Amino acid sequence: MGAVLDAKAYASKADRDSNRQSTRIQTINREIILDAAIAVFAVHGFRGSTVDQIAAKAEMSKPNLLYYFRRKQDIYRAVLEHTLDDWLTPLSAIDPQGDPIEELRRYITLKLKMSAENPAASRLFANEILAGAPVIGDFLKTRLRQLVHEKAGVIRRWVAEGRLAPVDPTHLIFTVWAVTQHYADFDVQIRAVLGSQIDQPGFREQTAQAVLTIVLNGIRPRG
Structure with a gap:
């Protein structure tokens, strides 16, 4: 029983560490997108800017960007x-x-x-x-x-x-x-x-x- 509990505890810790890593990566990616968007919007304005331009500036794919933000x-x-x-x-x-x-x-x-x-x-x-x-x-x-x-x-x-x-x-x-x-x-x-x-x-x-x-x-x- 003790070994089972230890295994479960280990798995739980691994899940928590994985979630923290995932959250940290998501936070970093959001910051990258927002920094890129500022540069694009400042040059082209809201109407003249596109999601493709922001994705290119952020150096990520459009589908990846749309995972974080649904619309411009x-x-x-x-x-x-x-x-x-x-x-x-x-x-x-x-x-x-x-x-x-x-x-x-x-x-x-x-x-x-x-x-x-x-x-x-x-x-x-x-x-x-x-x-x-x-x-x-x-x-x-x-x-x-x-x-x-x-x-x-x-x-x-x-x-x-x-x-x-x-x-x-x-x-x-x-x-x-x-x-x-x-x-x-x-x-x-x-x-x-x-x-x-x-x-x-x-x-x-x-x-x-x-x-x-x-x-x-x-x-x-x-x-």
Whole structure:
């Protein structure tokens, strides 16, 4: 009996290990598909993109891709929601008990970093918004709205305590979004003005320092 139980336990462990490996592979493949889709959608837009293009970019067969996503619309929505999840993570991390200036400094720095490292996702999101948010409108009106109201309440309390200058909390968040995403969405315009300077070492750090100085000096308590 003991040997039978041991065999069953071994088989059960092998099944669990196999399931974990399968889940890990599925997660990796989904990430590969979403990364490929961002690149394709950013160039061709939703209407101009095809599942075949995304599969080719992901270097996998179309049937394999369709195992993870049934339709192009499903891929598009997943890309946008994945982007929003990434963007909302640093906003969620703002600590109500932390120092206001340092918490906002960290948030702005992370947003600038994300825009610089994944400009295609930012542009894709901007195009969705300009189209009236037909795919993620419900997400914006629920999760996004709730989080913004929550963090605006934190900023409002900091203002009431005299730890920040009197500013409108919601419009401060909008301003951070506008400034940080500008460097991704309007890259062509920035390059037209600054030329090769944008490709010089240290440009991202200089940009972050300039933005932080402008925004944070504007919200510091005034004597």
